[in-house]
Amino acid sequence: MRAVRFHEHGDESVLQVDEVDRPDPAPDEVLVEVAAAGVNPVDTYFREGSYEPYGLPAIPGVDAAGTAAEIGEAVEGIAEGDRVFATGLSGAMPGGYAEYVAVPDDRIAVLPNDADLVAAGGAGVAAVTAWRALVQHANLRPAETVLIHGGSGGVGHAAVQVAAATGAHTIATAAEGYHDEVAALGADAVLDYTREDLAAAVTEAADGDGVDVILDHRLDEYLGFDAEVAAQGCRVVGIGENDPEIGFPVSAAARGKDLNLQLMSMFNTPSLADALDDLASLWGEDITIEVAHSYDLEGAAEAQRAVMTDSFLGKLVIEP
Numbered sequence: 638m639r640a641v642r643f644h645e646h647g648d649e650s651v652l653q654v655d656e657v658d659r660p661d662p663a664p665d666e667v668l669v670e671v672a673a674a675g676v677n678p679v680d681t682y683f684r685e686g687s688y689e690p691y692g693l694p695a696i697p698g699v700d701a702a703g704t705a706a707e708i709g710e711a712v713e714g715i716a717e718g719d720r721v722f723a724t725g726l727s728g729a730m731p732g733g734y735a736e737y738v739a740v741p742d743d744r745i746a747v748l749p750n751d752a753d754l755v756a757a758g759g760a761g762v763a764a765v766t767a768w769r770a771l772v773q774h775a776n777l778r779p780a781e782t783v784l785i786h787g788g789s790g791g792v793g794h795a796a797v798q799v800a801a802a803t804g805a806h807t808i809a810t811a812a813e814g815y816h817d818e819v820a821a822l823g824a825d826a827v828l829d830y831t832r833e834d835l836a837a838a839v840t841e842a843a844d845g846d847g848v849d850v851i852l853d854h855r856l857d858e859y860l861g862f863d864a865e866v867a868a869q870g871c872r873v874v875g876i877g878e879n880d881p882e883i884g885f886p887v888s889a890a891a892r893g894k895d896l897n898l899q900l901m902s903m904f905n906t907p908s909l910a911d912a913l914d915d916l917a918s919l920w921g922e923d924i925t926i927e928v929a930h931s932y933d934l935e936g937a938a939e940a941q942r943a944v945m946t947d948s949f950l951g952k953l954v955i956e957p
Contacts, residue, residue, distance in 0.1 A: 638656075638657060638658075638659040638736040638737050639655070639656060639657075639735070639736050639934055639957065640654070640657050640731075640734060640735030640934070641653070641655075641696060641697060641735065641955075642654075642655045642657070642695060642696050643684050643693070643695055643697065644693055644694040645693065646684065646685055646686030646693075647685070651684065652941065654934045655694070657696075657735075660731065661739070662707050662708070662709045662739045663709055664709040664710045664712075665742050666712070666740060666742065667707070667709065667712055667715055667721065667739070667742060667745055668705070668706045668708075668737055668738075668739050668740075669701060669703045669704065669706065669721060669737065669739075670703045670704045670706045670737055671703040671733055671735060671736060671738055671957050672702055672703040672704065672754035672755060672758060672956065672957075673702055673703070673754060673755040673758025673931070673954040673956050674698040674700055674702075674734050674735075674758050674954060674957070675698070675700035675701075675733070675758050675760070675762065675763070675791075675952055675954055676698075676940045676944045676955060677791070677944065679699055680698060680699060680732070680734075680941060680944075681941050683697055683727055683728070683732075684941065688728070689728075690727060691728065691729050691731070695727070695731070695732075696727065696732045696733075696734055696738075697727050697732045697941075698726060698727050698732030698733030698735070698738075698955070699726050699727050699728075699732060699733070699761065699762055700722075700724050700726070700759060700760065700761035700762055701722070701723050701724075701740070701758060701761075702721065702723070702748070702760065702761075703720075703721065703758075704718060704720060704754075705717055705718060705721050709742070712742045714747070715742070715745070715747055719747045719748075720747065720748040720752050720754060720757075721747055722745070722746060722752075722757040722758070722761060722917075723745040723746075723913070724744060724760075724762055724909055724913065725903075725904065725906075725909045726738065726740065726744070728904070733758070734934065734937055735934075742910065743908065743909060743910050745910060746910055746916075747917060748917050749917065751921065752920055753925070755928055755931065755956060756925050756927075757920070757926065758955075758956075759926045759928060759951070759953070760795070760926045760952075761913070762791070763791040763794075763795040763926065764795045764799075764916050764924065764926065765903050765906060765909065765912045766792045766876055766903045767792050767793075767799045767852070768795075768912055768915060768916055769901065769906055770876060770901060771783065771796060771799050771800055771850065771874070772799065772803070772915075774874050774901055775852075775874050776872070777800060777803050777805050777849075777850050781805050781850060782805065782807075782808065782843045782844075782847075782848045782849050782850075783800045783805045783806070783807055783808065783852070784808045784809075784839060784850070784863075785797055785807065785808070785809045785810070785824075785852045786809075786851070786853050786855065786859055787810065787811070787830075787855075788809025788811045788815075788822075788824060789815040789818065789819055789949075792852075792854065793809065793811075793852075794819065794926075794927055795924065795926065796852050797819060798823055798924045799924065800823070801823025801824070801923075802923040802924060806825050806843070807823060807824045807825050807826075808824065808825065808826045808827075808828065808839060808843065808848065809827050810827070810828050810829070810830035810835070811828075811829070811830065812830070812948065818927070818950050822927075825842070826842035828842065835862070836862060836865050836866050839866045840866055843868070847866055847867050847868030847871065848867060848871060849872070850872050850873075850874070851863050851866075851867065853873055853874065853875050854876050855877060856875040861890075863896075864890040864891045864896060865890065867896055868894070869894050869895060870894070870895050870896075870897070871896050871897070872896075872897045872899065873896060873898045873899065874899045874901060875898065875899065875901070876901060926951060926952050927950055927951030927952065928951055928952060928954055929950055929951045930953050930954075931954050931955070931956050932953070932954070932955050934955060934957050936955070937955055940953050940955055
């Protein structure tokens with residue numbers, strides 16, 4: 638089979654397309670014929686070496702979706718020909734930038750028969766992160782108001798749909814050019830994150846009461862802002878930052894509102910398969926993934942460059 642690999646750590650130029658043996662699934666694995674693999678920032682961290690892959694040469698790609706081609710003898714609930722999607726790959730095993738990938742049964746789930754496999758290829762990290770943040774950590778409830786920073790991003794646009802599916806009042810920030818698309822995903826209010834009166838606009842969109850849950854992808858930039866717009870007892874879930882020293886800049890404001898800050902990583906999810914199963918039950922009508930651009934295997938280097946530098950709505954994917 639053909640697969641993207643890097644034989645040493647470095648920039649995008651170390652990625653190359655190789656001919657390699659097609660994997661044989663272990664008893665607890667599903668061999669997936671890959672229709673699409675999502676391109677995520679974490680893929681670049683493995684390539685650069687800030688995260689350690691399973692070994693070199695390595696096949697990147699945390700996410701994948703496709704058709705179950707062969708089933709390990711110990712696998713239950715998945716049959717050959719099923720449409721499936723997976724996440725949590727490439728750290729301890731080869732990833733999804735390949736024509737086939739062997740996936741352990743604890744990080745894969747069956748999709749509906751009519752699921753768009755290209756869109757599902759970009760779902761894993763984004764959708765599971767959004768689901769775990771809002772449903773498992775924040776316990777978002779229908780009567781509550783949620784603020785999602787970066788509503789056009791990979792996690793953000795999935796989070797808007799998760800929040801809308803719960804029935805919560807959803808406020809999102811995004812660049813002005815993406816407002817209509819983010820609103821179409823289910824946001825009740827979409828606000829330009831560059832506006833000087835953003836805090837007042839968020840408060841107004843929350844009917845003057847503040848927000849109950851906040852999903853923050855840049856804690857070092859917005860944590861003080863979060864304390865300002867939060868309602869009493871607000872739960873802030875942080876999924877990213879660029880500064881290792883994170884804390885509320887005005888602790889009295891956070892303390893006065895009894896704010897709860899939860900830091901999380903998708904890779905700590907107790908059962909990726911269970912989270913994927915939950916998302917599969919909502920796939921299509923309530924949740925999907927917007928594909929901004931698709932690349933072939935030879936375009937992997939450009940895709941990894943773009944995921945770190947370009948502005949787009951949704952996800953980038955590779956179609957082998």
